[in-house]
Amino acid sequence: MSFATLGLIDPILRTLEALDYRTPTPVQKEAIPAVLKGRDVLAAAQTGTGKTAGFALPLLQKLTMEGSQVAANSVRALVLVPTRELAEQVQQTVQQYAQNLPLRTYSVYGGVSINPQMLKLRKGIDLLVATPGRLLDLYRQNAVRFDQLQALVLDEADRMLDLGFASELDELFAALPRKRQTLLFSATFSDAIRQMAKELLRDPLSIEVSPRNATAKGVKQWLVTVDKKRKSELFLHLYRERGWDQLLVFGKTRKGVDELEQLLLAEGIAADSIHGDKPQPSRLRALQRFKAGEVRVLVATDVAARGLDIDDLPLVVNLDLPIVAEDYVHRIGRTGRAGATGEAVSLVCADEVQMLAAIEVLTRQVIRRQDEPGFEPDHRVPVTDASGAVLKKPKKPKQKLIPGTGAGGKGKIHLGNWFDAEDDKPKAKAVRAVPRFGEKPKPGPKKR
Ligand code: AMP
Numbered sequence: 001m002s003f004a005t006l007g008l009i010d011p012i013l014r015t016l017e018a019l020d021y022r023t024p025t026p027v028q029k030e031a032i033p034a035v036l037k038g039r040d041v042l043a044a045a046q047t048g049t050g051k052t053a054g055f056a057l058p059l060l061q062k063l064t065m066e067g068s069q070v071a072a073n074s075v076r077a078l079v080l081v082p083t084r085e086l087a088e089q090v091q092q093t094v095q096q097y098a099q100n101l102p103l104r105t106y107s108v109y110g111g112v113s114i115n116p117q118m119l120k121l122r123k124g125i126d127l128l129v130a131t132p133g134r135l136l137d138l139y140r141q142n143a144v145r146f147d148q149l150q151a152l153v154l155d156e157a158d159r160m161l162d163l164g165f166a167s168e169l170d171e172l173f174a175a176l177p178r179k180r181q182t183l184l185f186s187a188t189f190s191d192a193i194r195q196m197a198k199e200l201l202r203d204p205l206s207i208e209v210s211p212r213n214a215t216a217k218g219v220k221q222w223l224v225t226v227d228k229k230r231k232s233e234l235f236l237h238l239y240r241e242r243g244w245d246q247l248l249v250f251g252k253t254r255k256g257v258d259e260l261e262q263l264l265l266a267e268g269i270a271a272d273s274i275h276g277d278k279p280q281p282s283r284l285r286a287l288q289r290f291k292a293g294e295v296r297v298l299v300a301t302d303v304a305a306r307g308l309d310i311d312d313l314p315l316v317v318n319l320d321l322p323i324v325a326e327d328y329v330h331r332i333g334r335t336g337r338a339g340a341t342g343e344a345v346s347l348v349c350a351d352e353v354q355m356l357a358a359i360e361v362l363t364r365q366v367i368r369r370q371d372e373p374g375f376e377p378d379h380r381v382p383v384t385d386a387s388g389a390v391l392k393k394p395k396k397p398k399q400k401l402i403p404g405t406g407a408g409g410k411g412k413i414h415l416g417n418w419f420d421a422e423d424d425k426p427k428a429k430a431v432r433a434v435p436r437f438g439e440k441p442k443p444g445p446k447k448r
Contacts, residue, residue, distance in 0.1 A: 009061055025050035025053075032057060036061065038181055045207065056127075059151050074124045074144075075146060078151070079130070081156060083109075094129065114134070114141075156186065221368070224346075224347055224372050225350075250299075271298070273299040349379065360384055
């Protein structure tokens with residue numbers, strides 16, 4: 001099947017040819033004709049599936065064909081994304097797709113001055129990519145109007161709820177015209193996302209290109225058990241022993257990320273980092289240097305886990321497991337993209353056994369363990385079996401088995417300073433809307 005058979009117009013086909021997109025990906029095959037027809041879409045699609053073109057190409061075509069002029073401060077199509085990096089990336093992609101079209105596209109996000117964004121919005125924008133916090137700010141200051149809005153895309157909807165944007169989204173939805181086309185893309189489907197979809201979408205076409213919560217097939221996953229205090233040492237050892245190169249490593253806390261970056265730099269390894277405490281320009285610079293190959297190891301918190309498109313990234317390492325099991329899927333989704341093969345390695349200590357169990361239940365697999373001689377842990381990581389049995393352990397910790405770790409199942413996992421939300425909003429408001437295992441789902445956005 002070719003792009004032409006999907007009903008795309010010549011200027012877009014020429015762009016796709018220049019980009020060397022020869023055949024549509026599965027999500028594109030389904031989404032493009034449906035969006036062109038004006039249908040709402042609910043898509044379960046991970047990054048790496050080509051979903052950006054799946055929504056952007058038909059929307060850009062519709063905006064072009066209708067040909068109406070965008071009024072001052074108005075927006076005709078809006079794409080909401082969870083993080084600044086993703087806003088920047090989606091905008092760059094959209095701009096590429098729109099290169100032969102008479103349309104204005106732009107992105108707004110927090111962490112940078114609002115004034116240039118206000119100026120740019122004055123002329124009106126055909127397709128705007130935005131993070132919810134900054135967009136709401138602009139809306140409250142009358143810098144953006146939605147009366148011409150005809151399409152809304154929620155990209156990485158699950159992540160927006162994870163980052164606590166439910167109330168911002170609610171306020172924005174209330175400001176949008178009711179008559180519009182809505183497309184919702186999410187990599188994972190919690191009850192909160194299903195509820196949101198029910199409230200926002202009208203008779204949507206459901207597209208599922210990968211099984212729910214599945215990890216990319218081409219990614220070889222394995223883990224090494226190790227004592228917590230020896231994780232950095234093990235990372236360095238594996239880096240050298242296995243000739244690792246060009247990899248993204250995820251840590252739980254900003255402090256942990258900084259520490260590993262410093263250790264790598266001290267060892268003469270070209271490293272940089274991305275986390276919520278770093279100013280936006282240095283986050284973008286780190287990513288650009290990594291993409292350009294100047295930096296071999298990019299250390300990040302989960303702020304970098306979603307949506308970032310890094311070509312041919314061969315390896316992702318979890319220095320710490322993510323607290324939210326779904327984030328494992330997103331982290332390792334940075335590798336093995338667009339059909340390529342990749343590797344995902346996790347360094348797991350006894351404290352993390354519940355997180356490991358939750359990940360294995362979610363992804364319906366037992367991650368292969370591989371011992372690293374010389375790093376065998378004193379604190380054994382209990383065996384898991386993808387049934388979630390470890391999650392249901394009795395409340396009393398078995399201190400004798402795993403001294404001093406709490407991994408015997410105190411019933412609570414210490415969360416530490418793990419949260420690294422998109423920082424358009426005060427940290428204190430960053431409340432999870434997606435339930436963890438065993439939690440009751442919290443209510444989604446209000447009905448309208
Ligand atoms: P996305 O899932 O939208 O982030 O896209 C992942 C990557 O696949 C991006 O680098 C796109 O440029 C690329 N891509 C998207 N669609 C196609 C296609 N039909 N053929 C080749 N590459 C594609």
